[in-house]
Amino acid sequence: xxxxxxxxxxxxxxxxxxxxxxxxxxxxxxxxxxxxxxxxxxxxxxxxxxxxxxxxxxxxxxxxxxxxxxxxxxxxxxxxxxxxxxxxxxxxxxxxxxxxxxxxxxxxxxxxxxxxxxxxxxxxxxxxxxxxxxxxxxxx
Numbered sequence: 321x322x323x324x325x326x327x328x329x330x331x332x333x334x335x336x337x338x339x340x341x342x343x344x345x346x347x348x349x350x351x352x353x354x355x356x357x358x359x360x361x362x363x364x365x366x367x368x369x370x371x372x373x374x375x376x377x378x379x380x381x382x383x384x385x386x387x388x389x390x391x392x393x394x395x396x397x398x399x400x401x402x403x404x405x406x407x408x409x410x411x412x413x414x415x416x417x418x419x420x421x422x423x424x425x426x427x428x429x430x431x432x433x434x435x436x437x438x439x440x441x442x443x444x445x446x447x448x449x450x451x452x453x454x455x456x457x458x459x460x
Contacts, residue, residue, distance in 0.1 A: 326433035
């Protein structure tokens, strides 16, 4: 299953933000599971770096982003993605629109975010980290 991680999932892990850290870290660790291909975008990485740098300093933030780049697949944020987000009248938040269309271009089946309301226009499943783990990972 191809999944897309929004910036807030990365920030939660990089900055050790509780109470969501555990669920977000578990979702991020799915990059080691052959049943999942985990994506994020260059923009998500840039946003996550900004917050990690504020909390941890430049050296540690770079190291953490480097580790993410080794583990995750990175979507494209090219002209078609930007134009699709700009031209979609249902998209109010341009940044969320670019994340969405980059995830679609990579054929992701689910967007994982702690801000589900930001993806109200999505045609693919949008779940929080906890919801995703309960629905797609935890065996009943």
